[in-house]
Amino acid sequence: LNVETPKRLGTLCKEKGIMLIYISTDYVFDGTSPPYEVDDKPHPLQFYGETKLAGEEAVKSVYPEAAILRVPILYGRTEYNGESAINILIDVVLNHSKPATVDNVAARYPTNVEDVARVLKDLSVAKLKEGKDIKGIYHFTGQECITKYQVCEIFGSILNVPIDHLAPQNTVDKAASVSRPENSHLSVKRLEESNIDTSFVNFAKWCSQNLGLQNN
Secondary structure (H helix, E strand, C coil): CCCHHHHHHHHHHHHHCCCCEEEEEHHHCCCCCCCECCCCCCCCCCHHHHHHHHHHHHHHHHCCCCEEEEECCEECCCCCHHHCCCCHHHHHHHCCCCCEEEECCCEECCEEHHHHHHHHHHHHHHHHCCCCCCCEEEECCCCCCECHHHHHHHHHHHHCCCCCCEEEECCCCHHHHHHCCCECCECCHHHHHCCCCCCCCCHHHHHHHHHHHHHC
């Protein structure tokens, strides 16, 4: 799915002269040397990152003019919370019958899907209407550094529920550190150089305005 499908899509877009933006991930990096520029050497720690990187290479091999947009952990409006690794923490916060330990070490940069959609649109307009040379790798991310436990704290405050059933994991989980980068913060420098808007909504503010609507 992450390799052959985008490769096939790249082939079709190349044949039809259609612009393609392949969405990839910050998990192509190992999280040891942030912030990552678009030309930094990838080093994925787990299968998902490996397949997304392979997908990048597959697209480039058949359609060098394609664009690749790497993004981090995403949140936004969903049909159910499990669709997002951020939104799912709402369920963790609300399930007081299930104690849990939540990571409080790894840096995450939650990024709203509506901001990602805007960047995709702006890249498309820049190429198709303004004639700019939009191809290769770009990075987009929100800039608020936060741990998953801190996300739970924010959700608890917004939903006005205690989170005393949750405990922060304040030391590095060796098993998790092998599979997930500790800090894969992406640099948005190339987008800025292309005059693409890299602004982002405030995480807590967006959640306070939207979470109640989704969870009433």
